[in-house]
Amino acid sequence: MWAATGMLALFLGAIVVTAIAGSAHPPSHVETVNPDTLRTIGEFATPGVTVNADGGVTVAMRAEFYVFRPEVIRVPAGRPVTFRITSPDVLHGFQIVGTNINLTVAPGYISEATTTFATPGEYLVVCNEYCGLAHHLMQGKVIVEGAP
Numbered sequence: 593m594w595a596a597t598g599m600l601a602l603f604l605g606a607i608v609v610t611a612i613a614g615s616a617h618p619p620s621h622v623e624t625v626n627p628d629t630l631r632t633i634g635e636f637a638t639p640g641v642t643v644n645a646d647g648g649v650t651v652a653m654r655a656e657f658y659v660f661r662p663e664v665i666r667v668p669a670g671r672p673v674t675f676r677i678t679s680p681d682v683l684h685g686f687q688i689v690g691t692n693i694n695l696t697v698a699p700g701y702i703s704e705a706t707t708t709f710a711t712p713g714e715y716l717v718v719c720n721e722y723c724g725l726a727h728h729l730m731q732g733k734v735i736v737e738g739a740p
């Protein structure tokens with residue numbers, strides 16, 4: 593009994609220590625956006641790929657009834673790609689099949705994740721949260737292009 597209690601305390605302590613020391617937070621971080629105006633104001637009004645000064649790219653995206661905007665994304669291989677995605681309507685999912693990118697997209701919040709595609713190729717993007725009658729048709733594509 594005491595051993596079990598001690599282990600619980602140890603595990604809880606490990607979670608608290610790593611959360612504080614490692615600044616642990618949910619993968620969909622807590623940046624907010626107004627879902628009513630994001631189609632007209634700001635980075636999500638003109639979604640697409642932006643090349644950063646350090647050579648990485650940032651992809652601003654909207655997930656909305658029943659499409660990803662942009663539907664086709666072209667990014668370079670071997671460089672960090674940061675996806676920033678939000679929704680003007682309901683909950684959607686953003687999963688790039690075969691990678692570690694799998695985000696819940698909630699109205700009012702910006703979900704963000706960064707990955708580096710090692711090899712050129714085409715990746716399927718799917719919505720994996722039920723969002724309505726045409727949920728199963730909601731998909732896109734990431735085309736990873738080789739270094740020039």
Ligand code: CUA
Pocket residue numbers: 655656658683684685719720721722723724727728730
């Ligand atoms: Cu969007 Cu399911």
